Amino acid sequence: MGFWENNKWQWELSWVRTFRIRDSIEWEQLHPLLLQAPIQHNEKDSLVWTLSSNGEFTVKSFYDELYKDVTPCLGSLSRKIWSGLVPLRIEVFTWLAVQERINTKKKLTSLGIIPPSESGCILCDSGPEDISHLFLFCPFAMEIWSWWWNLWNISWVWPKSLAQALSQWIFPGKGIFFKQIWFSSFIVIIWSVWRERNERIFNSKSSSTRDIKTLVLVRLWWWVKSWKLPFLYSVEEVIRNPKCLQWGSSKAPKPKISHSHLKNIAEVGSCKLILRWVVGFTPFSPSNGADGGGIYSGHLRNNWGDTLCSFSCPFPPMNPENVAVLAIHRAIQISLSYGTAGVQEISINSDSILAIRWCLSRSDGPSNLSFILNFIRSTRQKLPLFQINLQSDSNAQIRKISEKKRFVFSDEVIWEKYPK
Template sequence: MKNATVASNCFWDGLQWKWTLSWARPLRVRDNQDLHNLLQLLSGVSLSPGDLDTFIWAPSKKGCFSVKSFSFELAKSEPNFPHKNFTGIWKGLVPYRVEIFVWLTLQGKLNTKDKLCHLGIIGPTTSACSLCNSTLESCQHLFLHCSIARDIWCWWLNIWHLHWCMPPSVQEAYNQWAHPKCGAFFKKGWGDEFPYSLTDIIREPKCLNWEPQRSGLHTQLIAAPKQLWLPPPPYSFKWNVDASLKPNESKSAIGGVLRNHHGEFKCLFSSPIPFMETNHAETFAIYRAVKISLGLEMVKHRKLIVESDSANAVLWCNGRSKGPWNLNFIINFIRCSMKNGNGVEIVYKSRESNMVADSMAKRGLTRSDEFIAWM
């Protein structure tokens, strides 16, 4: 609702928080629809009158704001949001201003002459390409189809002995570009071993073909493989749990996998749950795993580890942070299970070690009831 300045007069009415919003101008039809959607979102917010306010960025499992998590949220609500196509820009291989320039180009946000003409800033007679002066200057023409731009592309492609047919748009060109020699250099930027300067590269781009010499042999830098999953100690069990959300459909689900110290699957669960914020859903997944375990004779008297990729949920369950008041019941249940000699340990692990649980949680979004399988 642009240019509609809002003043809020929110208050507690007994145990219920009332949202009252007043506006500086009358709302249009579209504004009323936006206001209805806003009030629907606010209706799901539960405040605790006894707790201090804290800042938390809900879309991130760590609770901290990042541009990456923000763009992922936009991608969820807007199917056409170009997040997935443009993630390769922000690699730090070029100055930041160049990354921004490329990002604006891919979105068609540069003030090329066709755009300036459309906005009435310049006239049609001055909208020809600045390089070839033969046709209307647009992003697609300026960077791909202009005769001068085409010559530059051909020169660059010849360096790598490539033949390429120009696509109709800059976005398609970006999505198609994957150099066959793309290795650790292109992924990590210039390391300490790379012997050439930026000036050297500009003068002779073929130096990008450089590979380090190891013991007289030319070898490529290979990144160390990530450890996907570590087994628990002998005669103990490990849960990996995760949550998945579809905000545009108001759906949440949880999933988990239980394995022994040999890595053998012992139990799987996948379940839809009421729609809730990510960290809340992750806490619910931990609660469900602990509750299932208390009913298993093979697990009940053994050490149990529950791994989650939500740092906030792990902090809440371990009592190092108070946690949301509306999750008090399940958080207290988890804490009691940890104190009652059941050997329950809640730990944080990154998503790389949690892929099976992530898959189970995503499947829960399509289920109408809980699924549990015993091995």
């Protein structure tokens, strides 16, 4: 560490490894500070933490000293980043990224770890990989940002740094729930870009921007579900129509089937209990300003016409038969989640002949619905009491004459008004 010479301490430090460029710079900054330390030859040394009044180290005093050097931009961002909206390790990553402390290729080049010839961005190969380029201006990242902006019909211009970009990342609209989603979307996008960058460098695997967009929605859905706030849409619905992220701020309770209600009904007399779903959909009309799509819904009732459960979900513009399959799938999901399908006869009634044909066949149906159709088919094979039926022609004719929303149970038609 050093030696005494003429009653003056001389520093002589030995180092295990050779200095890098940055190490030499830091030593040149540290050495003058060491010379200012008064070391007494005949007195015993003691450790004193000057940042606290009693001379003892505390984490709070250390944090307060570090916080003095934080720029106002980062000071305001720290409260947002460390808010528990995203997993802790991703909060750490985001905090390091906005301070430009993650190991991009440009930083590794400045440290002498990789040569300058290898500092190019692996996602686009159009410039050196630094924080701003990788997350904001890289054509690969910009395609993902543009897709996200277009979902909400807004335009955006990036500042020069990631910290400034995050500080300006505020959705121009109302709704506290969606503002939390909006802030989280920034983090999930830069995290997805970083993961893709690492996959290409370390595992020689690459994904398309289309795959990354899907991953962004899936990760965002997982994070939102961890908030323990009302959000009624499944990950499949978010992928099909990301706009339901904005609709999901509703505090309406999830549809539930009361176990005690079902048990009481099943024990009344010796009547055979048959639970019947009636599923359908209502498209959005151009007059209400919607850009297509609509709402598919279903209602579950027993033999006596008591409503046990209802659901409604949005869908983007798509073929009506596809929507009918989604409605059947959601009815099955709800029934299975409450364990009633294996012990009670449940039938699902739909007025789409083609959708029912797809569900009952072994291989028919559009390829984009193959996963859902296979789930429906396997459920029917495992649960023989689960039936999918077509509503009768007579009921269909009555429906056309009445022009009202109908619920059909066996030979009985129960009318219920429904807004067009």
